[in-house]
Amino acid sequence: MAEERDDMDDATVEAGIGGRKHGAKNGPGLFDEMTIRGLTVRNRIWLPPMDMYSSLARDGKPTPFHYQHYVSRALGGFGLIIAESTAVTPDGRISPCDVGLWNDDQIAAWQWIVRDVRDAGAAMGVQLNHAGRKGSTGCVPTGHIGATVPFEEGGWQTVAPSPIAYGHYAEPRQLAVEEIHSIIDRFRDAAGRAVAAGFQFIELHAAHGYLISQFLDPLSNRREDEYGGDLEGRSRFLVQIADSVRGVIPDSMPLFVRVSATDWAAGGWDPGQTVQLATILKDHGVDLIDVSTGGIVPDVTVPVKPGYQVPFSDRVRRRSGLPVTAVGLITKPKQARRILRNHEADAVEIGRAALRDPFWPLRAAHKLGLETQDAPYPYQYVRGAF
Numbered sequence: 506m507a508e509e510r511d512d513m514d515d516a517t518v519e520a521g522i523g524g525r526k527h528g529a530k531n532g533p534g535l536f537d538e539m540t541i542r543g544l545t546v547r548n549r550i551w552l553p554p555m556d557m558y559s560s561l562a563r564d565g566k567p568t569p570f571h572y573q574h575y576v577s578r579a580l581g582g583f584g585l586i587i588a589e590s591t592a593v594t595p596d597g598r599i600s601p602c603d604v605g606l607w608n609d610d611q612i613a614a615w616q617w618i619v620r621d622v623r624d625a626g627a628a629m630g631v632q633l634n635h636a637g638r639k640g641s642t643g644c645v646p647t648g649h650i651g652a653t654v655p656f657e658e659g660g661w662q663t664v665a666p667s668p669i670a671y672g673h674y675a676e677p678r679q680l681a682v683e684e685i686h687s688i689i690d691r692f693r694d695a696a697g698r699a700v701a702a703g704f705q706f707i708e709l710h711a712a713h714g715y716l717i718s719q720f721l722d723p724l725s726n727r728r729e730d731e732y733g734g735d736l737e738g739r740s741r742f743l744v745q746i747a748d749s750v751r752g753v754i755p756d757s758m759p760l761f762v763r764v765s766a767t768d769w770a771a772g773g774w775d776p777g778q779t780v781q782l783a784t785i786l787k788d789h790g791v792d793l794i795d796v797s798t799g800g801i802v803p804d805v806t807v808p809v810k811p812g813y814q815v816p817f818s819d820r821v822r823r824r825s826g827l828p829v830t831a832v833g834l835i836t837k838p839k840q841a842r843r844i845l846r847n848h849e850a851d852a853v854e855i856g857r858a859a860l861r862d863p864f865w866p867l868r869a870a871h872k873l874g875l876e877t878q879d880a881p882y883p884y885q886y887v888r889g890a891f
């Protein structure tokens with residue numbers, strides 16, 4: 506993933522990079538509230554899911570590291586925090602160090618984090634995931650980073666819609682229909698545990714080449730049964746997960762879906778299918794689409810530059826009518842503000858820039874000229890305001 510490292514200098518953004526040049530429109534401000542179902546979020550600067558690969562005991566429980574990581578960003582002014590890829594089964598982990606919600610013991614390990622993030626004024630939800638053929642890859646304690654962890658070192662047999670490997674990863678086993686039904690139930694169970702842990706919304710990870718997007722994409726799904734074939738068949742797994750999760754979470758709780766709007770490969774998943782999918786999901790209780798790209802097939806060329814995924818969020822928003830978030834090299838306050846003003850997204854997500862600066866929202870408020878009392882300062886930090 507290419508990245509532009511910078512301070513908060515807006516020169517390139519003012520030159521028109523990272524948002525369309527059609528001037529300021531009257532979209533919402535970065536610090537405007539947003540209400541989705543029963544959840545009101547204090548601003549539109551959100552933390553995207555970022556896997557920390559740090560459940561070092563390999564029991565799927567978040568640790569004091571996760572507590573510090575999430576609570577410090579809530580104190581830093583983020584309106585909403587999406588907890589990282591959280592596995593619905595042990596073999597749904599990306600790596601042995603991923604967090605999970607596949608058993609009841611994991612609920613309490615999340616509870617203290619969620620409680621203090623919420624106390625700091627941010628909304629917190631969780632991204633539920635099954636890694637499918639991109640599972641059993643390495644983390645720092647296991648080694649084998651970017652490769653398959655062997656069985657004898659704690660790796661596992663991966664599964665997928667079809668027995669097609671992702672690049673040099675091990676070949677997955679094709680899922681039987683009963684196994685697909687069981688994974689749908691595991692998403693439902695994990696969503697129930699997320700509610701018990703205090704999370705305020707659920708995000709389904711249907712992006713980046715993990716199991717749900719393996720079903721969506723014709724390059725990884727060659728099934729000829731009801732879970733393959735046309736868009737309706739390839740979407741069935743996701744739609745059934747959405748229905749089953751919606752069935753166990755309160756009506757007031759938002760349901761998000763993260764998609765890859767394109768896999769950047771000929772003959773694969775594309776923005777047109779993404780819009781069709783979003784339109785289908787709208788009728789299945791999904792409230793917001795988190796628009797990313799890529800990760801489904803290896804060795805593709807991605808035209809990475811500031812705000813490079815914003816045209817996709819814009820398109821999904823306009824054509825599906827659902828609220829969307831934009832993500833991907835949004836690093837500067839005026840760039841972020843412009844995306845919202847132009848109605849290209851309803852909220853922006855700040856990922857890597859937030860890894861180097863947990864106080865990104867407070868710094869942005871200062872850069873944009875907000876008074877301290879209008880910025881999301883914890884009261885304890887007001888005397889240190891920018």
Ligand SMILES: Cc1cc2nc3c(=O)[nH]c(=O)nc-3n(C[C@H](O)[C@H](O)[C@H](O)COP(=O)(O)O)c2cc1C
Nearest residue numbers: 553554555556589590832833834835855856857858
């Ligand atoms: C360390 C790291 C871990 C990530 N883990 C996840 C993840 O768990 N789920 C996900 O959907 N995206 C994940 N991503 C992608 C980010 O959510 C985000 O889409 C990406 O970093 C682009 O945004 P940025 O340019 O603001 O960083 C991860 C990115 C990073 C840097």
